[in-house]
Amino acid sequence: MIRNLKEVKDNNFDITRDAEEVRNLSFKDHICIGCGICESTCPVEAITLNEIAIGARHRISNDVYFSGHEKIAQNFHEDFDVQRVTIDEGKCVLCGMCSGLCPVDALELTIDGVPIKEIEAYPHYNAFSEIDDDECIYCKRCEVACPRDAIVIERVLPNRADLVTGEIEVDDEECIYCGICQELCPAEAIVVDNETGKESIVIDKDKCVYCLVCKKSCPTTAIKAICRACNYGEYDLDPAKAAVTGNSIIDSELCVYCGWCEGVCPTDAAKVKKPFEGSIEIDDDKCQACGACVDICKCNALAFPVSSGPGSRMEHVTAYPDYCVSCKACAKACPNGAITVKRTAVDHTPTKSATWADALEAIKD
Secondary structure (H helix, E strand, O other), rough: OOOOOOOOHHOEEEEEEEEOOOOEEOOOOOOOOOOOHOOOOOOOOOEEEOOOOOOOOOOOOOOEEEEEEEEEEEEOOOOOOOOOEEEEEOOOOOHHHHHHHHOOOEEEEEEEOOOOHHHOOOOOOOOOOEEEEOOOOOOHHHHHHOOOOEEEEEEEEHHHHHHHOOEEEEEOOOOOOOHHHHOOOOOOEEEOOOOOOOEEEEEEOOOOOHHHHHHHHHOOOEEEEEEHHHHOOOOOOOHHHOOOEEEEOOOOOOOOOOOOOHHHHHOOOEEEEOEEEEEEEEEOOOOOOOHHHHHHOOOEEEEEEOOOOOOOOOOEEOOHHHOOOOOHHHHOOOOOOOEEEEEEEOOOOOOOHHHHHHHHHOOOO
């Protein structure tokens, strides 16, 4: 899986001031997606979004690999050593605007130790991601597809003996210890020692799947085997013991609501609600395929197309709107102005504050 994040603990910071209430603003650089919402909405212009995409390397057409979805070829992502956001502590008034409007909670304002997103008076986005364990079959497709490594699927597989039943034995008088059964056994359940004077054959019944390959290949019919499930039906197998069980975990700190989990889930167990609705367009005439947008996108919503053959050059980047969160980080990183991202709707809880309402409205285009 592509890991396009880098935790840079030295870049994290905390600003604390004591008054009648203790306010603390903390920043987690490794979570920040570089969207710039905090910079554009700060009422005192205390926040600066740094140019982290300067010097993005040009891509080699063959340096592509599949990630998450078979139709999308992603490039190797570069980690950034540059801090994404700088805050002027002298200007910051700890109003919480940046914290409340950050779509990934990279900035967190607490009042007397309580995050403002837990305080009803402050609005927050109506975004979520969840996996229904009743519908989940623990296939791990979401875990593989997640570009932020935010999903962990813990699955418990059934015992092999609960899936197949049968009988197998070897007639030592007929066995010539040729080793054919060992070479052909797909479960590697047979061990044959053909050293003269020490001949032996051992079948591990915990590994045996009663496929009968050994029986069919034995040149002396020394192996007697039968698969009960195949010959007589599955009457003696307990379906409950054959079920795959487990648990699904989503790290809310890392999740950016991109929707990859929902897009690849074969049972519709994963559901995602994005904080923004919008659109993304790439001007192919302006795109120089520098890869800055691919590097900065935390959703794998931008990619170079699959190479058509050796030596072919990737002319343009392709956008996949289904997995875009309309954060605009790619548009800000593009040195040629080739990307246009528009936010058409922002889903948030109600607010009685005109200041907050105006800020939320300003996020839209």
